[in-house]
Amino acid sequence: MQSFKKTTTVTWWVWLAVLIVGGLLLWGTAHDAILYHDPIMRVTAVQQHQTTKETDDFQNVDYQTQQTLTGQLLNTKNRGHQLKVTNTYSASGAMDQRYHVGSQLFVVLHRHAGHLSATVKDRKRDTPLVFMLWLVVGLLLLLMQFSGLMAFLSVAANGVLFFLAILLNGSTQGAQVLWIFGSLAVAFAALTLWLVLGRTRQMLITLATTLGGTLCAILVALLVFHVTHEKGMFYESMQYVTQLPRPLFLAETLLGSLGAVMDESTDIISSLFALKRERPEITPQQIFKSGRQIGSTIMGPLINVLFFIFVADTFPMALLYLKNGNSWGYTFSMNMSMGVVQSLISGIGIVLAVPLASYLASRWLPKEVAA
Amino acid sequence: MSTITVLGLILLLLMVLVGGKAGAQSFLALLLNFGLLFLAIVLVAFHFSPLIVTVVVGLMVLALTIFMSSGDDLSSTVAFIASAIVLVVLVLLIVPVEQWAMVQGFGPEDSEDLEGLSVLVGINFVKVTTATAILSTLGAIAEAAMAISAGLSEILEQHPQVGLKALFGDGISVGKQIIGTTFNTLFFGFFGGFLALFIWFTGVHYSFGEIFNDKIFVSEILMILFAMLSVLLTVPITTWVMTRAAANRRKRTAK
Numbered sequence: 364m365q366s367f368k369k370t371t372t373v374t375w376w377v378w379l380a381v382l383i384v385g386g387l388l389l390w391g392t393a394h395d396a397i398l399y400h401d402p403i404m405r406v407t408a409v410q411q412h413q414t415t416k417e418t419d420d421f422q423n424v425d426y427q428t429q430q431t432l433t434g435q436l437l438n439t440k441n442r443g444h445q446l447k448v449t450n451t452y453s454a455s456g457a458m459d460q461r462y463h464v465g466s467q468l469f470v471v472l473h474r475h476a477g478h479l480s481a482t483v484k485d486r487k488r489d490t491p492l493v494f495m496l497w498l499v500v501g502l503l504l505l506l507m508q509f510s511g512l513m514a515f516l517s518v519a520a521n522g523v524l525f526f527l528a529i530l531l532n533g534s535t536q537g538a539q540v541l542w543i544f545g546s547l548a549v550a551f552a553a554l555t556l557w558l559v560l561g562r563t564r565q566m567l568i569t570l571a572t573t574l575g576g577t578l579c580a581i582l583v584a585l586l587v588f589h590v591t592h593e594k595g596m597f598y599e600s601m602q603y604v605t606q607l608p609r610p611l612f613l614a615e616t617l618l619g620s621l622g623a624v625m626d627e628s629t630d631i632i633s634s635l636f637a638l639k640r641e642r643p644e645i646t647p648q649q650i651f652k653s654g655r656q657i658g659s660t661i662m663g664p665l666i667n668v669l670f671f672i673f674v675a676d677t678f679p680m681a682l683l684y685l686k687n688g689n690s691w692g693y694t695f696s697m698n699m700s701m702g703v704v705q706s707l708i709s710g711i712g713i714v715l716a717v718p719l720a721s722y723l724a725s726r727w728l729p730k731e732v733a734a
Numbered sequence: 735m736s737t738i739t740v741l742g743l744i745l746l747l748l749m750v751l752v753g754g755k756a757g758a759q760s761f762l763a764l765l766l767n768f769g770l771l772f773l774a775i776v777l778v779a780f781h782f783s784p785l786i787v788t789v790v791v792g793l794m795v796l797a798l799t800i801f802m803s804s805g806d807d808l809s810s811t812v813a814f815i816a817s818a819i820v821l822v823v824l825v826l827l828i829v830p831v832e833q834w835a836m837v838q839g840f841g842p843e844d845s846e847d848l849e850g851l852s853v854l855v856g857i858n859f860v861k862v863t864t865a866t867a868i869l870s871t872l873g874a875i876a877e878a879a880m881a882i883s884a885g886l887s888e889i890l891e892q893h894p895q896v897g898l899k900a901l902f903g904d905g906i907s908v909g910k911q912i913i914g915t916t917f918n919t920l921f922f923g924f925f926g927g928f929l930a931l932f933i934w935f936t937g938v939h940y941s942f943g944e945i946f947n948d949k950i951f952v953s954e955i956l957m958i959l960f961a962m963l964s965v966l967l968t969v970p971i972t973t974w975v976m977t978r979a980a981a982n983r984r985k986r987t988a989k
Contacts, residue, residue, distance in 0.1 A: 398943075399943045400941070401944070417854050419852040419854055419855070420852065421852065421855075423852060423855040423856045424856045425854035425855065425856045427854070453853075453854050454856065454858065455839075455853070455854060455855055455856055455857050455858055455859050456838050456839060456858065456859050456860060457838065457839030457840055457853040457855070457859040458839060458840055458848075458853050460836045460838070469947065485947065485948075486836050486947070487947050488835050488836070488837065488946070488947045488948075488949070488952045489946050489947055490834075491831055491834045491835035491952070491956070492835070492946060492952050492955060492956070494831075495831060495955075495956055495959040495960075496959060498959075498963065499959050499962050499966065502963065502966050502967075503913070503962075503966060506906065506909070506966060506970065507906075507909065507910050507913050507966075507969075508910075509910075510910035510911075510913055510914060511910075511913065513914055514913045514914040514917045514918075515917075517914060517917070517918060518917050518918065518921050521918070521921060521922075522921075525925055525932075529929075529932050529933060529936050530936060532933060532936075533933065533936040533937055537933065544929070555914075555918050558914070559914045559915065583744065584741070587737060587740050587741055587744065588737060590740070591735060591736065591737045591740050593737055594735070594736045594737055595736030595737050595738050595739075596737050596738075601930060602844070602930060602931070603843055603930040603931045603933075603934045604930050605930070605933060605934050605937050605938075606933065606937075611929065611930060611933075614929060615926045615927060615929045615930065616926065617926070618922050618925060618926035618929065619922060619923050619926025619927060620922075620926070621922050621926075622915075622918045622919040622920070622921060622922025622923055623919045623922070623923065625915060625918060625919070625922075626915040626916060626918065626919040629915045630881075630912075630915070633911075655752060655753075658752065658753075659752055659753030659754070659756050659757055660753075660756065660884075661877075661881075662749070662752070662753065662757070662760065663749075663753075663756075663757075663759075663760025663761075663763060663799070663802075663803050664760075664803055664873070664876055664877040664880055665877060666760070666764060667763070667764060667767060667799050667872075667873040667876060667877065668873035668874050668877050668919060668920075668923065669873070669919075669923050670764060670767065670768070670873060671767075671771075671795075671869060671870050671871070671872050671873035671874075672870055672873065672920070672923040672924055672927065672961075673923070673927060674768070674771060675771065675869035675870035675872075676866065676870060676927060676957075678775060678865065678866040678869065679839060679840065679859065679862050679863060679866060680840075680844075680847065681775050682775055682778055682779055682855075682857065682862060683848075683851055683853065683855065684851070685775065685776065686779055686852075686855035686857070687851050687852055687855075691772075695772070699772075700738065703738055703768070704737060704738060704741060705926075705927075707738065707741040707742055707744075707745050708741065710745045710749075710764075711744060711745050711748060714745065714748040714749055714752050714753075714757075715748065717752050718752060
């Protein structure tokens with residue numbers, strides 16, 4: 364790690380090594396069928412059948428095509444066995460897909476009187492996933508070197524924590540979701556800031572701001588929910604919900620805004636520390652004022668980041684609602700309203716963190732900052 | 735009053751209290767961005783090409799976000815040009831990867847939500863999902879480009895004679911400062927949204943093999959990775975645009 368820090372320019376052989384690792388990963392995931400328990404088939408021949416025109420109740424025109432796929436099983440004890448399966452796909456492909464020679468598919472095997480047949484379940488997708496992962500991690504390490512490694516480590520560590528919390532949530536049947544993810548948020552923030560800043564006073568101030576800002580936003584949200592009786596919020600429109608939706612929604616919002624509030628507090632407080640270092644005679648009032656100024660320039664773009672993450676995701680479903688003859692208002696309510704509420708709560712947290720960070724920094728900044 | 739209205743008014747009030755005029759402007763930009771996003775969906779529903787709509791709307795969103803935030807002319811212009819370049823590069827990457835991974839539209843986990851809806855609507859969902867992935871990165875691109883160009887323009891102001899090569903190194907080191915926290919913003923932003931999905935996976939006892947090949951899971955993870963990649967690309971591209979702008983300005987003053 365030390366040598367990584369010292370080399371300022373990355374030499375060509377490092378790039379070559381990254382490329383070779385990428386090639387090996389791609390080759391490996393294309394030939395890893397043996398690792399799966401579910402049967403996987405590679406398509407060796409495709410026979411196209413005729414296309415039929417479909418029109419639904421809303422005059423949407425689409426085309427459906429049948430194809431017969433011949434392929435070979437790549438794993439399980441029937442490895443090497445030839446299979447023929449049929450697949451229907453549409454031109455729009457919202458729920459189905461067209462397969463080509465070379466596609467690897469998960470299939471379900473059926474046995475009728477010793478004869479083996481199969482139906483297609485889904486496509487194997489680990490190769491593109493690993494490719495993108497390689498591309499991002501490779502570029503991160505090549506461009507950012509040591510800082511990239513730290514960024515990667517903090518995301519990976521948070522991922523592991525997240526996974527453990529989900530398992531814990533599952534074992535309690537989701538009854539404690541808000542407590543689990545609330546304490547997780549504290550652990551996330553402490554771990555990330557410790558990795559980025561180390562155990563310093565700066566880290567403590569940033570942590571206090573992050574937790575304070577997020578907590579205030581949730582409290583404001585709860586108060587508003589109470590006053591407005593949650594009018595215009597459609598919990599039934601949340602996707603993939605398997606447990607009580609309200610605490611789940613709050614937990615999602617809490618986690619979603621945490622990263623942005625942390626990002627902002629880090630920016631403001633590190634700038635204020637730098638300011639104090641340059642001008643040790645600066646007064647707390649001036650520090651508060653500068654913090655507010657720095658914060659007000661970055662808060663808008665940050666709220667935007669979360670807004671696009673929360674709301675853009677609803678594009679396909681909103682489109683489907685519009686094409687199924689629903690009004691704009693109903694489409695908004697059933698798809699985007701919860702995302703907008705989430706963005707607004709996070710926005711409130713992001714804005715509240717500005718005065719909080721400036722105030723805490725102005726009070727707790729050490730008299731003498733080590734240069 | 736509905737919850738959205740009250741929360742919106744509180745946000746507006748706080749933004750004006752904290753940021754004054756700049757805060758009000760940022761709030762307006764947020765409203766306009768929502769309008770643009772909704773417009774994009776409506777246009778695609780009217781069978782305009784999803785990719786062209788996305789690129790045009792994307793450029794408008796970037797311009798709005800960047801020029802309506804406070805910042806000097808040089809850093810705003812540089813941030814906009816750089817983020818536009820990143821957007822184009824990203825489109826060139828996302829289009830083939832989405833085709834390859836085939837994560838378009840909806841998965842088996844969506845079937846309950848899809849009840850009673852016709853899915854054969856005659857719009858290519860590979861393109862729609864590509865558009866979704868591009869749109870969800872816009873905020874991150876704009877934020878990163880603005881942070882880098884603001885940092886560099888401050889360095890230029892304090893050391894007007896800094897060498898172009900040194901300036902490039904400065905850009906990368908500004909990038910190193912923001913990368914850790916920005917990645918975490920993206921990680922939490924996306925994972926907060928997917929919490930319900932992940933709880934579903936553990937509740938229904940998906941195997942790892944099933945999760946890593948699941949349409950919805952892969953599609954969501956790809957979205958995070960595209961967003962992270964866009965931030966990564968923004969660092970050298972913004973720095974490069976800034977060095978070009980600085981070189982041009984020096985040539986002009988030298989004449």
